[in-house]
Amino acid sequence: MIQTIGHRAAGILRAAQKDLAYQITVAHWDFYRAFREWMARIATVDAFFIGLFHGVDRILIPYHFDGNDLDEEPGSMPIFSGGVSEWVRDNLRTYRYAFDNGNVLNRSMRFGDLARASADVLVAPLIRAPSETLEVFGVASIQTYTPHAYTEEHVAAFEWLCSVVARLLTREEEDRRSAEVLGEHSMLLPDDVIAAVVRDLGLMRRRIDGILNRPVITDREYREALERLGAETARLQAETAELVLHAHRAADDRFRSLTRREQEVALLLVKELSNAEIAAELQLSERTVKIHVGNILRKYTAKQRASVITEVRRYLD
Numbered sequence: 001m002i003q004t005i006g007h008r009a010a011g012i013l014r015a016a017q018k019d020l021a022y023q024i025t026v027a028h029w030d031f032y033r034a035f036r037e038w039m040a041r042i043a044t045v046d047a048f049f050i051g052l053f054h055g056v057d058r059i060l061i062p063y064h065f066d067g068n069d070l071d072e073e074p075g076s077m078p079i080f081s082g083g084v085s086e087w088v089r090d091n092l093r094t095y096r097y098a099f100d101n102g103n104v105l106n107r108s109m110r111f112g113d114l115a116r117a118s119a120d121v122l123v124a125p126l127i128r129a130p131s132e133t134l135e136v137f138g139v140a141s142i143q144t145y146t147p148h149a150y151t152e153e154h155v156a157a158f159e160w161l162c163s164v165v166a167r168l169l170t171r172e173e174e175d176r177r178s179a180e181v182l183g184e185h186s187m188l189l190p191d192d193v194i195a196a197v198v199r200d201l202g203l204m205r206r207r208i209d210g211i212l213n214r215p216v217i218t219d220r221e222y223r224e225a226l227e228r229l230g231a232e233t234a235r236l237q238a239e240t241a242e243l244v245l246h247a248h249r250a251a252d253d254r255f256r257s258l259t260r261r262e263q264e265v266a267l268l269l270v271k272e273l274s275n276a277e278i279a280a281e282l283q284l285s286e287r288t289v290k291i292h293v294g295n296i297l298r299k300y301t302a303k304q305r306a307s308v309i310t311e312v313r314r315y316l317d
Contacts, residue, residue: 004156009042013157017164024168029238032063035165039142043154047143051085052126052242053136055252059085062238075241083108088125089136094159096150097121119147124159126166140165200236204229251311257299265292269305270313 005013016038023031036048048065060076079085087104088095095104097120105121126138140162144150150158211217211225258266261282268278275293279286293305300308 004152005160006153009153009157012038012041013160016161020164020168024172027235027239028242029063029235031165031168032238033065035140035161036063036065036142039158039161042157043142044144044146044149045142046145048141050138050140052138053079053085053089059139060241062241077109080108084121084123084141085139088123088139092125092127092134092136094125094155095121095123096155098148098150116145118143118145120144120149122150122155122158124162126162126169128170129163129167137166137169200239204232204236207232254300255312258296262292262296262299265289266296266308266312269293269296269309272309 016034019034019038020031023034032050035050036045039045039048045065046067048063049061050063051059051061054060054076057079058076059079082104084095084105085108097105097118102118102121105118105123110118121141121143123139123141125136126140128135128137140158142150142158207229211222217225255263255266264282265278268281273281275286275289278284279289282289296308297303297305300311302308
């Protein structure tokens with residue numbers, strides 16, 4: 001790969017690595033936008049998206065560019081059977097339009113300008129690292145309407161930049177989990193997501209009030225203020241979408257951290273069975289069930305079983 005990437009592209013990638021390490025501390029929307037802008041200095045990027053796998057059958061798109069990143073809203077969509085996202089996840093490597101003249105791509109939901117045909121596309125895996133086994137947790141894609149545009153250097157540069165993005169996202173997730181172990185963060189539930197959204201909307205409303213309460217404002221100032229609010233809205237949408245994804249992933253991780261027997265007990269807790277009823281159902285002693293419940297509460301960093309019941313019911317039912 002080092003031989004494939006030329007001197008100019010290598011310089012851009014080094015600068016990109018430093019900038020992305022900063023941008024991820026600001027906001028993910030800015031991080032993804034910077035990712036796209038740095039790649040556009042090396043190759044033509046007419047359309048771009050980031051996708052994060054949500055379970056086995058859905059993918060969250062927190063950032064999508066098609067000439068204007070404020071026109072595309074983040075959202076979750078199904079993973080199409082035989083489509084490009086599934087192909088990349090199953091094959092653990094980059095999909096190139098040149099492989100099959102876009103046949104796999106055409107089995108997916110189209111992105112970019114729907115009035116124009118994709119002429120060259122790269123879809124690269126985001127691989128969690130370090131990991132005992134390769135785990136693709138998302139994909140990134142660049143697209144152009146110019147045929148045969150992406151060279152071997154472009155492929156190598158895009159894959160290298162994707163590995164940087166994947167490492168930064170993985171490290172951020174590991175830091176978050178470490179903080180949770182120390183009790184710095186409680187379980188993230190939908191109510192927490194709503195609270196975060198309400199807080200950010202309050203900040204946005206105060207900015208709007210500040211604009212409206214100005215005695216004099218020029219058309220240019222008004223337009224610039226609206227553009228800033230548009231960017232803030234896009235950031236809020238992306239961050240909220242990822243908060244929801246994190247809540248689901250955190251719930252899955254916590255449930256998988258339970259032993260098989262603890263999972264059985266947790267599922268019976270959701271049915272609001274007493275310890276005695278759980279003991280009878282699983283043919284255990286009440287003392288053993290009480291120990292399992294205590295372990296579950298500890299792993300969920302919860303003081304009451306109602307908190308565990310709420311999370312398991314919302315995410316695992």
